[in-house]
Amino acid sequence: MAKSKRVAGSAISTTPDKVKLTGLQAQRLAQLTGTEASKIEGRDIAELSEALKWQIDPINFLFQRVCGQVVRWDPASGLYQPVPFATVHVMDTDCDFLGYFPEGVKLGWLYPIFCHEEQIAEVVTDECGKFCVWVPRFDIDWVVRWRLERYCFPEVLVRPNLGDLLQQAGVLPTPIPGPDPGPIELRNAGLSLDRLAAITGRETASRLLLAEQAATLGGNRSVLQGLLDQPAYQTRVPPPTSPKLAELQQHLQKHGVKGLRDFVRGATGRDYKFDPNRYIGPFPLWKCEWILTEELVPILEVPDITFWVTQDTDGDGAQETIYSDGWFQIGWQSGPLSDVILHAAPNARINGNCQVPPVGDCTQPEILFAGLMPVTSAYLDTSAGPTRGYAVRPNPPHADGVVRASVFPPAVTPDTPANAPFMGTVQLYGCNQFKGGSYYRLLYSFNGAPAVPFTNLDWYVDPWPGPGAPLHVVPDAQGWYPILATPDAWFPQNELLDWPTSAFPDGLYDVTLQIGDAGKNPIFTTPAAVPFRLDNSAPKPLITSLAWRVLPFGTWHVFPNLICPIVERPTGSDIEFSVTYQVSAEHLLKTSLIDSGCGGGTMLPSPEPSSLPYMHWHTSSADNFVSQTATFTLPGSALPGCYGFSLNGYSRAFNPAGGDPSDPQAHDWYIDAAWLNWSQYNVSVAVVNV
Incomplete structure (x- = not known):
């Protein structure tokens, strides 16, 4: 692995203009303004803006707000889910790369051979994985100027997304200057599923066509846009081998660090190292007229502002890395910036729901919500008949059989009531505070069988509003969970159960809440069961x-x-x-x-x-x-x-x-x-x- 010096600061609780400049920042501001780096390093923007007033352009004392979200792919839901309460470290980086541009391939890769990183900002994501952070304007300007001064770098040094990949393949039109051309209609362009699947994989292709269909019918386009904005390559795409690359590896075996330094004509004193298994990319070469004269090209002293994300993934109080090596994640520019999406590693802890229902003041133990929906008879069929356990409002029938927007009350229509079963992970919320109660559990009766407790279902809750170490909510063998003294001081607040219904047989579940004393002896059981009809089966x-x-x-x-x-x-x-x-x-x-x-x-x-x-x-x-x-x-x-x-x-x-x-x-x-x-x-x- 290339030697990398990463300097991480502690959590920044002060305002951005009171954060002291790092060594890299001082060098960059000095070169932009003609000041001496030694005179500004370790001083903050507020101090410098006063000391250097009318000496340098005041735009250098401004900040730009950069917002984004940390997400992780969830195979269970087939969606990107937010990563809550993770720490986003914003890093100022200076790296030497060995660019690899194989002949005949419209892609390029970068091998990091030396990197120095210093933290310039830090922020914790909210319950929805979202964050905003202030970055000094001069830091961004330095990166933008460096790229603009180099041929094709502004187009090449950008991680491609799926939309870019589809544009290169001719599936999506290339953006043109001027007003928004309007919705992109994939299917109406005569696109076959097989052709799309050959580029994106069949599952993603199907989701794209379905999302496009929904957008065409007047639905929300955010799902389609979110799919197009995801990384072009979900897994690592290794570069091909070549004689030039093999020659370099043989040369380095003989001459070591000095041989690599001489090859790239790098700076003395930098401890270079080449690892063929550590690479960044691929980067697209189709956005610019790229004339290749060499396959291996040293690209030295490359500035970038990158992200490193950590999270306490297992509740042990220590932060684990869930996202790193985020070079060129943002196409930095002088104008407004789009939100950045950071795709965390599989070890990241996700939150399937970043919203919680209004439980309110608790007067007695009861189950009040399934997700954000109340479980009263107005929303859930609680009758004793064959429709028991269905939601009566979502996805109602259409008496005419036409695919269209549903017609809803207040007027009674043939389209009501609905008979919608539940699927996926369902969070149950409610009250479990009871005099003398120390534990609670939920019991279910499956299709009328005797009630048994839910067991082996665990989840994490985070201090609210935080920050702090997450709490691992784990039951004993009989399904008893400890009653939290302040259930609204944790997120999600007042959650009773994180129920992965796909792990249970489809059918009717009548669920009751039971309170136990310190010895786990039942002292209260809700008098009426809440029914849930499950169906996770595929059409x-x-x-x-x-x-x-x-x-x-x-x-x-x-x-x-x-x-x-x-x-x-x-x-x-x-x-x-x-x-x-x-x-x-x-x-x-x-x-x-x-x-x-x-x-x-x-x-x-x-x-x-x-x-x-x-x-x-x-x-x-x-x-x-x-x-x-x-x-x-x-x-x-x-x-x-x-x-x-x-x-x-x-x-x-x-x-x-x-x-x-x-x-x-x-x-x-x-x-x-x-x-x-x-x-x-x-x-x-x-x-x-x-």
């Missing part, structure tokens, strides 16, 4: 048959199977596809059948897809199976290539942790909740001209 979409014919009256050709189907189309002829499919789900929300192309033409549903057979919203709680045949027309002008059909099935199960992303308690839970559980079935067909 089952299936294309059962595919046929085609030449229009207008050709004979239908039915494929005997869907293995590599090929259509031999008479050149210039319009053809028609017939797609027979079925979708089933325990609790069906909706279905959709969409076509895709290869970019050289577009299939057209016939007739227009306002409802069945192309899309369908469940009409009642019993509407959980759809079987239809749909037709699509491919004009003869469309180029030969790969076309396809994607069949989507969505469950009406929902999670109350966040409600509607744009309004967490939208319409008092009369909402069409974003789909969380869906499946997709795809068939591709090759069209060739004969």
Whole structure:
């Protein structure tokens, strides 16, 4: 590993203008203003702004606010979740790199061979993983000027995101100056799932197409934009080998540090080291006309402002590193800066819900909320009938079967009530304070069986408002948890249970709260159970048959199977596809059948897809199976290539942790909740001209 000197300060509790300048900052401000570094190092901006008033440009005494969020990918939810109460260290860095630009590859990598870092700011993320920090303007200007003075560096030294990758592949249009061109319509561009999946992976491709569909229908575009802003490469992309790289390694084996210093023409006294397994990148070379004359290029004394993030991940009081090596995470510029998203390592502790419900003053032990939704009869079916345990407001049926925004009360309509089951991790909130009580536990009756306690479910809570060491909430073998003396002094406040419902069988759970004394003897049990109907099962979409014919009256050709189907189309002829499919789900929300192309033409549903057979919203709680045949027309002008059909099935199960992303308690839970559980079935067909 390259030698790196990282100087981390203690938590900064003073105002930014009272923070003393580090050695690197003093050098940079000195070179920008012509002052002597020795006279300003160790002094703060407030002091310097007075001492150097009218001697240097006052813009050097200003600060810029940089905001962002620390997140971590959560495989369980399939979403990026916030990392709460982590410490973001803002580091001033000065590094020597060995640039590696393999011939014939439109990507480049950097090997750090020496780095010096000094902390210039520090901040703790909030419960949603968000942070803002003040950075001296001159520090940013130094980085910006350094890059602008070097050919192509402003374009190259930027970590690409998924949107950049799709633009390079021709999937998304390249941004142009001027007003916002409007929503990007992936599917309407004739993009096939297979082509997109070849770039992003099938799961990400499916999420992009679904998010784009939601945005096109007038939904929130933040989900689509969030997907496009994620890193282009989720895992490390190692650079290729080359003879030049092999020669360098042989040279270093013979000559050691001096050989590397001589090779890069580096500064005397720097302890250089080359590690082929430690690299940064890849960086895109397609944004600039990059003329390569050498594969290995020394890039010395590179300034940057980077991030290093730590968190107490296990409650032991010590901070562990969850994000590092964040070089070139921000495309620093002189104007406004976009929020930075820092993607933490898998060891980071996440918070599946950064909002908590208003529990209020507790008068007796009771379960009050599931996520942000109250569990009273106005929101939850508490009857003794077959609909017990369903939420009655989210994802209601549409009597007309049309995929559209739901119509909600106050007017009673055929679209109410809903029968929405729960899924995912459900946080239960409420009151557990009781005279003589020292412990509490929750018990459940599954499908009417005798009640048993929840066991082996643990989670972390953090001091509120913090900072401080997290508390690991762990039950004993009988499911007893200690009652916290001040449950609202921890975040999430008043949480009774962090319930990963996907680890439990689907069905009806009647949950009660029990209080125990110091000897864990039950002294109180809630008189009425709160019912929850769970369904984490995936819908089952299936294309059962595919046929085609030449229009207008050709004979239908039915494929005997869907293995590599090929259509031999008479050149210039319009053809028609017939797609027979079925979708089933325990609790069906909706279905959709969409076509895709290869970019050289577009299939057209016939007739227009306002409802069945192309899309369908469940009409009642019993509407959980759809079987239809749909037709699509491919004009003869469309180029030969790969076309396809994607069949989507969505469950009406929902999670109350966040409600509607744009309004967490939208319409008092009369909402069409974003789909969380869906499946997709795809068939591709090759069209060739004969």
